Amino acid sequence: MSYSDPTELGILACPGAEAFAEQVIRRLAGIYRRRFERKASALASRYHITPELVTRKINFANDCNTGMLFLPGPTDRYRPPQFKISARHTWFANGEIKTEILESIRGKDLYIFQDIENHQPVAFNDGSIQRVLSVNDHIFNLFVAIDAAMQAGAARINLVLPIYPYSRQHKKKGREGLTAARIGKMLESLGVDRIITLDIHSREIENAFDRLRLENLHASFQIIDKLMSIVDIGTEDMVVLAPDTGAVDRNKFYANALQKPLALLYKERDYSKVSRNAADSNISEMRLLGNVKGKTVFMADDMIGTGGTLIKAMKYLKEQGAEKVICAVSLPLFSGTAVEDFDAAYRQGYFNRIIGTNAIYHNELLKKEWYIQSDVTGLFAQIISLLHHNRSLSSLLDNRDVVARLIRRKMRHANAPTSNQDSVSTDSEGTHPDDEAIPYGPAISKQ
Numbered sequence: 001m002s003y004s005d006p007t008e009l010g011i012l013a014c015p016g017a018e019a020f021a022e023q024v025i026r027r028l029a030g031i032y033r034r035r036f037e038r039k040a041s042a043l044a045s046r047y048h049i050t051p052e053l054v055t056r057k058i059n060f061a062n063d064c065n066t067g068m069l070f071l072p073g074p075t076d077r078y079r080p081p082q083f084k085i086s087a088r089h090t091w092f093a094n095g096e097i098k099t100e101i102l103e104s105i106r107g108k109d110l111y112i113f114q115d116i117e118n119h120q121p122v123a124f125n126d127g128s129i130q131r132v133l134s135v136n137d138h139i140f141n142l143f144v145a146i147d148a149a150m151q152a153g154a155a156r157i158n159l160v161l162p163i164y165p166y167s168r169q170h171k172k173k174g175r176e177g178l179t180a181a182r183i184g185k186m187l188e189s190l191g192v193d194r195i196i197t198l199d200i201h202s203r204e205i206e207n208a209f210d211r212l213r214l215e216n217l218h219a220s221f222q223i224i225d226k227l228m229s230i231v232d233i234g235t236e237d238m239v240v241l242a243p244d245t246g247a248v249d250r251n252k253f254y255a256n257a258l259q260k261p262l263a264l265l266y267k268e269r270d271y272s273k274v275s276r277n278a279a280d281s282n283i284s285e286m287r288l289l290g291n292v293k294g295k296t297v298f299m300a301d302d303m304i305g306t307g308g309t310l311i312k313a314m315k316y317l318k319e320q321g322a323e324k325v326i327c328a329v330s331l332p333l334f335s336g337t338a339v340e341d342f343d344a345a346y347r348q349g350y351f352n353r354i355i356g357t358n359a360i361y362h363n364e365l366l367k368k369e370w371y372i373q374s375d376v377t378g379l380f381a382q383i384i385s386l387l388h389h390n391r392s393l394s395s396l397l398d399n400r401d402v403v404a405r406l407i408r409r410k411m412r413h414a415n416a417p418t419s420n421q422d423s424v425s426t427d428s429e430g431t432h433p434d435d436e437a438i439p440y441g442p443a444i445s446k447q
């Protein structure tokens, strides 16, 4: 197991995924540095030598193991692993694209990042061309990057796709395709070994894969951390509400964790209609199971697309007497006019806050008073590091204990006299400082 350079772990970002990949790389760098320091100090005390000598010995071993004469950099200091793989992405006049990998990746465990919902301008041709890409452009760019990595001899190709492409086309009615499953098969046939995603719309998608493994992460730890920074869970008269039947398991998890009652909004959808925006969605009828009158309602969904699902729900909840409405989503797509529609809904008092993760790039949201961003880069860094070293992920995938500890700690913090407060907080990004011992994923069995 390598704690410092050389590393076999490589991170390649497709155009539009650079910001998220950079942040994950920073998190990884922190994880590796802390591991190295722990290792050096443990070996120093075991062999009665100084940590400086341990560092030199590790550097010596790494220099012996490299195919080069020796690695550049100091011999007496920690040499942080360089995870980032440089690449050039070219946009041709006819709309074709090309990825060139600019350094050797032969034998690497490669993680290719792609954010298919980034609809801000992205850079090609060394920054000289900016293009706004559709979901389909991004998917094709991903295919091209995977093939480049395959041709260049990567040992293992992993994709980091916070949103799984076409995940809402996971079941068919009548003469429709099963596009979510087909995308997986295409990726599999290109040589992809694993996909890491966030809160996938339907777990059944992976039933279509032969070899490809899917790691489905959840952001419940990070979301609860943010939620508890805006409400006092101990005293708040709160109900957790599933905004539709597909969201029951997710919200049951939150209700159990927060020790609050669960309510359900039952919706009829007219699937002959495509939701165009929040005002023109395909929801035809709603019924509330549970009581929201005078209460704070917290509801979690996998994504906000047009916003139709949540805005309709929020308006209805207000009509039913809800005092405050707070929503959380893992995937804040905010398609079409969704940002303006949420602005309008906020002005009308339909909701108080939306918590969303930074797994989808949407800078505009950060300027909104009603939007709170939770950071999942630590979660992705953790999972990548565990996968790279073939270590168990179970503590990341079932985080009930960790969430319970977070809630207890935060509640103690809320009740503690002011002078004690610093000693019990999580770090500024809502993740626990000890990323070695504490996993980040949640324990939702099915979405």
Ligand code: R5P
Residues within 6 Å of the ligand: 168, 246, 275, 281, 301, 302, 303, 304, 305, 306, 307, 308, 309, 310
């Ligand atoms: C529905 O089944 C999903 O979980 C989301 O609620 C839905 O896809 C959100 O889309 P929109 O924001 O367009 O209503």
